[in-house]
Amino acid sequence: MPGRAADRGQVPLCSAAAAEEESRAGAEGSAGGGGAPERQTIVWRNVVLMSLLHLAAAYSLVLIPKAQPLTLLWAYFCFLLTALGVTAGAHRLWSHRSYKAKLPLRIFLAAANSMAFQNDIFEWSRDHRVHHKYSETDADPHNARRGFFFSHVGWLFVRKHRDVIEKGRTLDVTDLLADPVVRFQRKYYKISVVLMCFMVPTLVPWYLWGESLWNSYFLASILRYAISLNVTWLVNSAAHMYGNRPYDKHISPRQNPLVTLGAIGEGFHNYHHTFPFDYSTSEFGLNFNPTTWFIDAMCWLGLATDRKRATKPMIEARKARTGDGSA
Structure with a gap:
């Protein structure tokens, strides 16, 4: 759920972020019914930058036949690292506290999160908590009731609704501020984005196996970044609109297998919004959930502990009470 990269150098974090976002909110209305605000201020810089990124990504496709196979494998490896920085890191660890991670793992996930370039851990996690608490209202940063385009990428093209900022201030984020890894990454x-999102992916193929800097940059940095953004955005858009709702038919999030494939386990979205504390975000555990595989492996290595799970009786009771009857 990326947004623009802002200057994170001021402390305290809460007051700095609140002041910055208050100015970004502009003069938007604050109707809380989930409809579109009366007035939208377009952030033209984001429109231009995202347009240029996707044009560059489209150009990158013509370079694929010209690149060395190792470069393509490296680009995919960077995609997986990028995804883990969001799924295992900002999402399941920092947003939901669904498991605990020791310092070396938190440092790794923070570096991978910088490779993702989707806002720092603090802002990503805070906005995601707002998304869960006020889902499909004006306080939801990517409110799906405003349509597929808005929930996918359009929310980045307009200033935040004032409700997002006001409701965000009411959440307890002291756990995020207490983590030195989160504070360091934000500062x-x-x-860290320049290094992890662009320099490392570009320089490794050039230095280790003689790939051209041009191919390395466009394939391992630009194309990989654009794909990872859109995969994440599909969780906000497609997984809130298309699929079944076996756990809670009264909420918008759905089970979407295609999103699950792309987002390495994040498409079981009806389950996730029903049981947001579950570290696996799915009833099915290891059933194509690479993020769950990763967290389980970290537990086996002693780098992660205290995985939280919804119990089978809890799941079955919820299905019977609020599910749509689908499998």
């Missing part, structure tokens, strides 16, 4: 976010 040095711009530097």
Whole structure:
């Protein structure tokens, strides 16, 4: 759920973020019914940058036949690292506290999260908590009731609705601020993004196996980044609109197998919004859920602990009470 990269160098974090976002909210209305605000201020810089990124990604496709196979494998490996920085890191660890991670794992996930370039851990996690608490209202940063385009990418093209900011201030984020890894990444976010999102993916193929800098940059940085953004956005858009609702038919999020494939386990979205504390975000555990595989492996290595799970009786009772009757 990326947004623009802002200057993260000021402390305290809460007050700095609140002041910045208050100015970004502009003069938007604050109707809380989930409809579109009366007035939208377009952030033209984001429109231009995202357009250029996707044009560059489209151009990158013509370079695929010209690149070395190792470069394509490296680009996919960087995609997986990028995804883990969001799914296992900002989402399941920091947003939901669904498991605990020791310092080396938190450092790794923070570096991978910078490779993702989807806002720093603090802002990503805070906005995601708002998304869960006020889902499909004006306080939801990517409210799916405003349509597929808005929930996918359009929310980045307009200033945040004032309700997002006001409701965000009411959430307890002291756990995020207490983590030195989160504070460090936020303070040095711009530097970490330049290094992890662009320099490392570009320089490794050039240095290790002689790939051209041109191919490395467009394939391992630009194309990989654009694909990872859209995969994440599909969780906000497609997984809130298309699929079944076996756990709670009264909420918008759905079970979407295609999103699950792309987002390495994040498409079991009706389950996730019903049991947001579950570290696996799915009833089915290891059933194509690479993020769950990763967290389980980290537990086996002693780097993660205290995985939270919804119990089978709890799941079955909820299905019977609020599910749509689908499998």
